[in-house]
Amino acid sequence: MTEPMLVIDDDPSFNAILVRTLERRGFAACGARDVQSALDKARELKPGNIILDLNLNGSSGLALIPKLLEIRPDCRIVVLTGYASIATAVDAVKLGAIQYLAKPIEIEAILSAFDEDNDPDFDLPISDEPLSVDRLEWEHIQRVLNENDGNISATARALKMHRRTLQRKLSKRPVKS
């Protein structure tokens, strides 16, 4: 099960964390932050499992799917995105991705996506509990808040929630699982 994994995501910290976590779990993992190096790495490593973010510095990861499959037709691609939509989910799967997940997401869910597809030869840690809805909400808020440079009003607008409500959530919840 030393099938190499390739993480394609333009967010440096997310990418690094994911690669590190995968390695710590015993996978050979490698990261790429843009289309070109993703293709280079893919050609070099011929990874069987690929984690692909849809948004790569503005260019669509969707177009990368056929190219990756061309390099290795049986590779399993899990698409990950912070801006999930049903339309892109449908496209991604039609193009050959085996799963489409919305960030924030736990590693467990990603791994189980690779797992449940087939290949019973490696049983990785049985997936943990999913995040509670509260926790998920918190994670999501933090992400969007970060994206908006801490601007609460803008975040509330993006999240389509009331600013007052966001304020209250932020002040009340240091974090809980």
Next chain:
Amino acid sequence: MTEPMLVIDDDPSFNAILVRTLERRGFAACGARDVQSALDKARELKPGNIILDLNLNGSSGLALIPKLLEIRPDCRIVVLTGYASIATAVDAVKLGAIQYLAKPIEIEAILSAFDEDNDPDFDLPISDEPLSVDRLEWEHIQRVLNENDGNISATARALKMHRRTLQRKLSKRPVKS
């Protein structure tokens, strides 16, 4: 094309309207309101185009996809649902549906789905807005619910929320962006 169309939807009025509209546009259309009659009609007509609602009186239209494809492997199935979620969209496409659309939808969109069931467009999608917290919550619930084979109690436990609350959320939220 006089390829017969089959409309599978348990909502009588929606079904009837859709069939009528299709006929008025020159298609041979036929409706079915439950799993059994859908399969009967499919075997009888061997329709090339099928419009399938995911929720058929509680039973999942998802399971119908493989059976329909078995009857006619090259038929094109467009999945329609009032309770859209990314999880079920991914499943539907993996099972062989060519498109997944959320109600309410215009006939035009359905027809154009059949029309251009090839090459998804990589260029335009990727939205610029993150999901609203409500939407994210909905997606997450759908995923976990799916993971638990539709078991509401188990899902509520996994999500650390009260079963009653989950019930209410599931029944109350048709979808909102």
Next chain:
DNA sequence: AGTTCGCTGCGGCGAATTGTCGCACCATCT
């Protein structure tokens, strides 16, 4: 300077949602 924006924190209050309990009804399994 003065003025206009937009963001922020916060009080308050009615409306809506949640947490909890309880009950009835079903399947399964023992």
Next chain:
DNA sequence: AGATGGTGCGACAATTCGCCGCAGCGAACT
């Protein structure tokens, strides 16, 4: 038959949300 576990749903109190308004603050423009 009894135990177990799921499901739907009514009811009611506790909590949260939506929405109002207000005052302070920094940036940007005239």
